[in-house]
Amino acid sequence: MMHDSAALDRMFQALSDRSRRGMVDRLGHGPASVSELAEPLTMALPTVMKHLAVLEKSGLVHSEKSGRVRTYHLRKDALEQLDHWLAAHKTGWNKAFDHLERFLADEQSE
Amino acid sequence: MMHDSAALDRMFQALSDRSRRGMVDRLGHGPASVSELAEPLTMALPTVMKHLAVLEKSGLVHSEKSGRVRTYHLRKDALEQLDHWLAAHKTGWNKAFDHLERFLADEQSE
Numbered sequence: 001m002m003h004d005s006a007a008l009d010r011m012f013q014a015l016s017d018r019s020r021r022g023m024v025d026r027l028g029h030g031p032a033s034v035s036e037l038a039e040p041l042t043m044a045l046p047t048v049m050k051h052l053a054v055l056e057k058s059g060l061v062h063s064e065k066s067g068r069v070r071t072y073h074l075r076k077d078a079l080e081q082l083d084h085w086l087a088a089h090k091t092g093w094n095k096a097f098d099h100l101e102r103f104l105a106d107e108q109s110e
Numbered sequence: 111m112m113h114d115s116a117a118l119d120r121m122f123q124a125l126s127d128r129s130r131r132g133m134v135d136r137l138g139h140g141p142a143s144v145s146e147l148a149e150p151l152t153m154a155l156p157t158v159m160k161h162l163a164v165l166e167k168s169g170l171v172h173s174e175k176s177g178r179v180r181t182y183h184l185r186k187d188a189l190e191q192l193d194h195w196l197a198a199h200k201t202g203w204n205k206a207f208d209h210l211e212r213f214l215a216d217e218q219s220e
Binding site: 005008009011012013015016018021024028079083085086089090 | 138
């Protein structure tokens with residue numbers, strides 16, 4: 001399967017910060033405004049908005065402005081891309097670990 | 111489930127580079143030496159070693175030196191931690207998208 005490397009770079013980068021992972025958690029329960037996303041966090045609003053900009057640039061989230069309120073959503077297509085990458089690698093990892101386990105079992109039984 | 115935030119930060123950061131993801135791919139097929147990992151890549155050995163150091167610090171890989179050869183392995187425990195985080199969030203994402211789909215279906219039928 002082909003993957004968009006630059007998009008994956010940005011998504012993994014976006015998820016490498018616990019505050020941004022917290023925002024992804026929150027958006028997993030449904031769309032939220034900037035102030036709803038900021039509410040549980042002990043950080044200044046400009047910092048929250050900077051994190052949201054990183055998430056939006058990565059393609060993990062999408063936002064829309066209605067009047068004075070900007071609302072954020074998770075983007076299913078981006079999440080599926082991330083999930084496919086990991087699923088493909090999990091298969092490889094499991095195979096490698098099965099080989100290792102069989103090798104260790106053989107070593108012990110000798 | 112509890113997650114080690116600092117460890118997840120480092121793992122996602124390590125995976126945010128396509129060269130490092132390529133090394134994780136390769137190690138998914140079994141342990142490899144530095145020169146085996148460098149072979150398919152068009153980069154200088156010191157650059158390869160820098161990427162491997164980032165992967166090792168993140169906990170995704172582990173290395174052992176035997177004589178003059180350093181061999182790298184994937185670390186199952188780290189990969190499981192990453193997988194648990196993603197699996198937990200996938201459930202939330204799917205629920206959110208189901209809600210959205212039902213909402214859109216309701217809107218259309220009105």
